[in-house]
Amino acid sequence: LAVSTLVEPGPQAVPSGSYAVVGIGGLPLPLSDCTFTVRLHPTLKMSRRQVVLSWLDERGRGLELELTPALTLRGRIGIGSGEAAVESRGPVPLNAWSTVTLTADSTEGTLFLSVTALTAHATAETVSTTLSASASASASASASASASASVLASASVLAAGGSRRLSLASGSDQAPVDTFNGRLENPKLFSRALSSGEVARVWAGESVDGLIGAWDFSREMHTRRIIDTGPGGHHGELVNTPTRAVTGSTWTGHEHCFRHAPDQYGAIHFHDDDLDDCRWPATHAITIPEGFKSDAYALILTAGGLEENIPFFVVPPRGQARAKIAVLVSTYTYTIYGNHARPEWMLDAQWREAHIAQTKAWNAYPYNPGAHREYGLSTYNYHTDGSGIALVTWRRPMLNLRIGYITYPYPEIRGSGLRHYPADSHLLMWLASKGHEVDLITDHELHHEGRALLAQYKTVVTGSHPEYHTAQMLDALQAYRDTGGKLVYLGGNGFYWKIALDPTRDGLIEIRRGEGGIRAWAAEPGEYYNQFDAEYGGLWRRNARPPQKLVGVGFTAQGNFVGSYYRIKPEARNNPRVSWIFDGVTADTVGGEGFSGRGAAGFELDRVDKRLGSPESAVVVAASENHPPEAPWMLVPEEQLTHITTIPGETHKQLIRADMTWFDCPGGGEVFSVGSITFCGALPVDHFDNDISRILDNVIRRFSA
Numbered sequence: 254l255a256v257s258t259l260v261e262p263g264p265q266a267v268p269s270g271s272y273a274v275v276g277i278g279g280l281p282l283p284l285s286d287c288t289f290t291v292r293l294h295p296t297l298k299m300s301r302r303q304v305v306l307s308w309l310d311e312r313g314r315g316l317e318l319e320l321t322p323a324l325t326l327r328g329r330i331g332i333g334s335g336e337a338a339v340e341s342r343g344p345v346p347l348n349a350w351s352t353v354t355l356t357a358d359s360t361e362g363t364l365f366l367s368v369t370a371l372t373a374h375a376t377a378e379t380v381s382t383t384l385s386a387s388a389s390a391s392a393s394a395s396a397s398a399s400a401s402a403s404v405l406a407s408a409s410v411l412a413a414g415g416s417r418r419l420s421l422a423s424g425s426d427q428a429p430v431d432t433f434n435g436r437l438e439n440p441k442l443f444s445r446a447l448s449s450g451e452v453a454r455v456w457a458g459e460s461v462d463g464l465i466g467a468w469d470f471s472r473e474m475h476t477r478r479i480i481d482t483g484p485g486g487h488h489g490e491l492v493n494t495p496t497r498a499v500t501g502s503t504w505t506g507h508e509h510c511f512r513h514a515p516d517q518y519g520a521i522h523f524h525d526d527d528l529d530d531c532r533w534p535a536t537h538a539i540t541i542p543e544g545f546k547s548d549a550y551a552l553i554l555t556a557g558g559l560e561e562n563i564p565f566f567v568v569p570p571r572g573q574a575r576a577k578i579a580v581l582v583s584t585y586t587y588t589i590y591g592n593h594a595r596p597e598w599m600l601d602a603q604w605r606e607a608h609i610a611q612t613k614a615w616n617a618y619p620y621n622p623g624a625h626r627e628y629g630l631s632t633y634n635y636h637t638d639g640s641g642i643a644l645v646t647w648r649r650p651m652l653n654l655r656i657g658y659i660t661y662p663y664p665e666i667r668g669s670g671l672r673h674y675p676a677d678s679h680l681l682m683w684l685a686s687k688g689h690e691v692d693l694i695t696d697h698e699l700h701h702e703g704r705a706l707l708a709q710y711k712t713v714v715t716g717s718h719p720e721y722h723t724a725q726m727l728d729a730l731q732a733y734r735d736t737g738g739k740l741v742y743l744g745g746n747g748f749y750w751k752i753a754l755d756p757t758r759d760g761l762i763e764i765r766r767g768e769g770g771i772r773a774w775a776a777e778p779g780e781y782y783n784q785f786d787a788e789y790g791g792l793w794r795r796n797a798r799p800p801q802k803l804v805g806v807g808f809t810a811q812g813n814f815v816g817s818y819y820r821i822k823p824e825a826r827n828n829p830r831v832s833w834i835f836d837g838v839t840a841d842t843v844g845g846e847g848f849s850g851r852g853a854a855g856f857e858l859d860r861v862d863k864r865l866g867s868p869e870s871a872v873v874v875a876a877s878e879n880h881p882p883e884a885p886w887m888l889v890p891e892e893q894l895t896h897i898t899t900i901p902g903e904t905h906k907q908l909i910r911a912d913m914t915w916f917d918c919p920g921g922g923e924v925f926s927v928g929s930i931t932f933c934g935a936l937p938v939d940h941f942d943n944d945i946s947r948i949l950d951n952v953i954r955r956f957s958a
Contacts, residue, residue, distance in 0.1 A: 254539050256552070262536040267627045267649075268493070270429030271527035272422040273479055275468060275489030280419060281444070288443040288463075289316060290354040290452055292371070292502045294436035294520065295347055297638035298324055303433040303525075304424040305353070306440070310417045317424075318355050320345070320433065328355040328366045330384065339366045339382040346370055350438075350502040352456060357384070358446035367449065371502055379449070422495075422523040429493065429525070434638040438501045438520040441467045471515040474498050474784045475756055479521075494529040494644055494761060496522040498784035500777065509779050512787055524636040528629040529761055530648040541567055547575065547692045549582075549681060551656050562618075562656045564674060569692050571702065574709035576690040577957045580681070583719045584647075585696040585752060587674055588762055591651035593631040595660070598623035607662040611670075618657040625652060632764050633773040641774030647760040661814045668934060669848040670814070676934065677716040679848060680743060683936040687950055689957075699726050700754070707733035712956040714741040717849075717933045718857075721752045721764065722793070731803055737921035739956035743949075745911065745930035746771075746808045746857035748800040751793050753785035765790030769891045771811055794865070794891060802866030805916050806859035806928045809892060810909040812884035816852025816931040818845040819875040819913055831874050831915050834925075836951050843875065843944040849934025853945050855880075858911040859928035862901060868916045875913040877929065925952045
C-alpha cells in the first residue's frame with residue numbers, strides 16, 4: 254500500500270485530564286468586586302496542587318482557587334501591582350461535599366474564603382486577608398477593612414480587553430494543567446461582593462443581583478456543552494469528556510434517573526487521567542485501492558531501531574458485499590478493553606516478571622498498559638482517584654490491541670495467552686486455511702448500517718468475545734436471524750453489557766456497571782443511567798434482552814484462563830436436525846487441546862436457560878465438563894443467591910458448563926453457539942486438522958451453502 258507523509262512526525266505529549274472552559278465569547282470585563290461560589294467534592298489527595306478555578310490573564314491578574322497537597326483550599330487574587338492569598342485553616346473532607354466561596358471586596362479591601370462542609374453539625378470557616386499593593390499577605394481568621402480598598406477598585410481583577418477564559422478543574426484554559434480530581438457542582442460568578450447571607454440565598458435557589466454566570470451541569474449531559482443559565486449566556490465546553498450524570502450534593506436517593514430529578518444531578522466528575530482524544534496531528538495517509546481484499550491489516554512503523562504496529566480492518570464498500578460470509582469484528586469490545594492493565598500486573602510481582610520474560614522470549618509486543626498509564630486505561634480499570642473508568646476512546650494508542658500482544662503468561666497452562674484482537678487471529682487463520690471467503694465488518698458498521706448490512710450475507714460469524722453492544726446492534730442481529738440469516742456465535746460472555754456511544758463523536762464509548770454482572774468495578778448508587786443516551790445501562794439481561802434470547806446461551810460462569818473439553822450428547826448423533834454437525838467426528842469428547850487455555854471450553858462459559866429466553870427449539874449438542882475448582886470457577890453474580898443456592902435451582906457445579914447449541918427460527922434462520930471464549934483457540938491444533946475444526950467447518954459450509 255502507498256503511504257504518504259503529511260507532516261514529519263515528532264514527539265507528542267498526551268494531554269490527559271478533563272476540565273471546563275466557560276465564557277467562550279469572553280466574560281464581561283473589567284471587574285472590581287466579584288464572588289465565585291461552587292460546591293466541591295474532592296476525591297484524591299495529591300502531592301501537587303489541584304486547580305478548582307483559574308481566571309488569570311497573562312500578567313497574573315484575576316482569581317484562582319486551588320486544593321493544596323494538604324487538602325486545604327487556597328484562593329488568591331492578582332491585581333497587577335501584587336498578589337493576595339488566603340488559605341483555609343483545616344483540610345476539606347475527601348469524598349464529601351463542601352460549599353466554597355471566594356470573594357473580593359474592594360469596600361472592605363479584603364479577600365474572603367469561606368468553606369462549609371455539607372455534613373451534620375458542620376460549621377462555616379471563613380478566612381480573609383487584606384488586599385494591599387505589596388505582594389501576598391498571609392491568611393488570618395479575621396482581617397479588618399483596609400485603607401487599601403482603592404487598590405482593588407483602581408486595578409480591576411481582570412482588565413478590560415482581557416481574553417482569558419475562565420477554566421474549571423485546570424490551571425489553564427488551553428490545556429490540562431494541575432487538573433482536579435473530584436466533583437464540582439453549580440459554579441456561579443457574581444460581579445460584586447456577596448455577603449454570607451446572600452451566598453446562602455444563592456444556594457437556596459433565590460435570585461441575587463450581580464449574576465454574571467451560573468453554570469448548570471445537569472443540562473445537555475449528552476454533549477460537551479455546559480450551559481450558563483445567567484443573563485449573559487456565557488456557555489462553556491468540556492475537554493476530555495469528564496463523567497456526567499453523577500449524583501450531586503442534594504441527591505436524596507428517591508430517584509435514580511437523572512431525567513426525573515435533574516437538580517440532584519448537577520455535578521461533573523473530573524479526573525486527571527480522563528482522555529477522549531490524543532489530539533495528535535495526522536502524519537501519514539494510506540490509500541486503499543479499489544477492490545482491495547477485506548481483511549485485517551496493520552501499518553508497521555519503524556524509527557530509531559524500534560517498531561510499532563497499528564492494526565486496521567478493510568471492510569467492503571457500503572452495500573457491496575463480496576462474500577457469502579461476514580466476520581463481525583468486535584471493535585467496540587476491543588475499545589472497552591483497550592489498555593486493560595490486568596490486576597495481576599499491578600499486584601503480583603512474580604506474575605509481572607513471568608509476563609515480561611515470556612514477552613521477551615517470544616519476541617512478542619513489548620509494551621504493557623500497566624506500565625504506560627499515560628495513554629489512559631480501560632473500563633476494566635480505575636481512575637487515579639479510585640472511581641471506575643466509564644468512558645473510553647479509540648483515539649489513542651491501545652497497547653493490548655496490537656499484533657503479538659500477550660495477555661497471559663505461563664504457556665504450559667494458558668497456551669498462547671491471547672485475548673481479543675490477537676485471539677481472533679485464530680479464527681481468521683482457520684477461515685483462510687479452509688478456503689472460506691469472507692468479508693470483515695465491524696461493530697461500527699453494524700451499529701450505523703444495521704440490518705441492511707447483514708442482509709447481504711448468508712452467514713454472520715462472531716469472534717471469541719463479542720461482549721459489548723448497543724441496542725441498534727442487537728436489533729440488527731435479531732432481525733437478520735429472524736428473516737433467514739445464519740448466525741454463528743463463537744465466543745463466551747457475549748451480548749452481555751449495554752453501551753452508549755457519544756452522539757456526535759465517533760470512538761467514544763460509555764459503560765455503566767450497575768446492579769449485577771461480573772464487574773471490575775461497580776457504578777455508584779444513583780449512577781446507572783448513561784450520560785450519552787439517558788438510558789438505563791448495565792447488563793442487557795436487566796434490560797429485557799438476555800443473551801439467551803438472541804443466541805440461545807448466556808454467561809453462566811468464569812474461571813481462570815484454563816480450558817477443558819466438550820462431551821457430545823449421544824442423542825444429538827441420532828437427531829437428524831443436528832447430527833450433521835458431527836459428520837466426520839467419531840470421538841465422544843472434542844476440544845481437549847487448544848491454543849487458548851489448552852482447551853476449547855474455558856475461561857468464560859455460556860449455557861442454555863429457557864427461563865431466560867433460550868428457544869424451545871434449542872438443542873444442546875455437546876456440553877463441557879471437568880472444570881476443576883482450583884481454576885477457580887465462580888458463577889456470575891446474577892445467577893447466585895447464597896453460597897449454596899442459585900436462581901436456576903441447580904447446583905453451582907451443574908451450572909459451570911458451556912453448552913454447544915443449535916436452533917432454528919420461524920423465519921428460516923439458524924443459530925450455532927459454542928458458549929466458550931477459548932473455542933477458537935482450538936481451531937489451529939494439529940494444523941487445523943482436529944474435531945473442533947471439523948465441527949465448525951460442517952456448520953459454516955451448511956450455513957453458507
